[in-house]
Amino acid sequence: MAxxxxxxxxxxxxxxxLQQKSELAVKADHVLKFCFDPxxxxxxxxxxxxxxDRSYHVNITLxxxxxxxxxxxxCVNGQDKCHHKASILLYGYKNVSKTDVRASWIQHPKRAPSKQTTTMEELFPPPPNIANYSYAMDCI
Incomplete structure (x- = not known):
C-alpha cells in the first residue's frame, strides 16, 4: 500500500x-471524500x-x-484528536493503492518479459475439417 x-x-x-469510532466510520462508509497528495x-x-445530516471537512498534514x-x-473537537481525522487516515490505508500515487505507473519493472508477436492463425487455428477445404468451380 502507498x-x-x-x-x-x-x-x-x-x-x-477513538480507534473504535474511526473503524466504525470507515466500515459504515462515512468517508465521503478522500484526496491524498504524496x-x-x-x-x-x-x-x-x-x-x-452533516459532514465535516478534514485537512491533515503528514x-x-x-x-x-x-x-x-x-467538528467540535477538530483542533484536537477526533475520530473524523482518524477515519480519514484509516480510509487512506485501506483504499489508496500504488496506482493512486502520481506517476508510479511510469516506473518500469526490473525485468520485463520479452515481447513476442502472435499471429491470428496461432491464436485462432481453423477447425481441422475446414482446414483442407478448397473452393472449386464446376463449369457447366
Whole structure:
C-alpha cells in the first residue's frame, strides 16, 4: 500500500474509543471524500457525522516517521484528536493503492518479459475439417 497504517496507529495510540469510532466510520462508509497528495504529504477529505445530516471537512498534514504534524476538522473537537481525522487516515490505508500515487505507473519493472508477436492463425487455428477445404468451380 502507498498509504501506511502507521499514520493511523500513531494517531489513535492510547485512545481505544477513538480507534473504535474511526473503524466504525470507515466500515459504515462515512468517508465521503478522500484526496491524498504524496508530494505535499497532505490529506483532505469529508466525513459524514455519525448521527446527523452533516459532514465535516478534514485537512491533515503528514510528517516524517509516520506521524500527523497538523490536522483540522470542522467538528467540535477538530483542533484536537477526533475520530473524523482518524477515519480519514484509516480510509487512506485501506483504499489508496500504488496506482493512486502520481506517476508510479511510469516506473518500469526490473525485468520485463520479452515481447513476442502472435499471429491470428496461432491464436485462432481453423477447425481441422475446414482446414483442407478448397473452393472449386464446376463449369457447366
Amino acid at each position: 498509504f501506511s497504517i502507521l499514520y493511523w496507529l500513531n494517531y489513535v495510540s492510547g485512545t481505544k474509543k 508530494e505535499l504529504n497532505h490529506v483532505q477529505g469529508r466525513v459524514q457525522a455519525s448521527m446527523r 510528517g516524517e516517521n509516520n506521524t500527523v504534524v497538523d490536522g483540522i476538522c470542522d
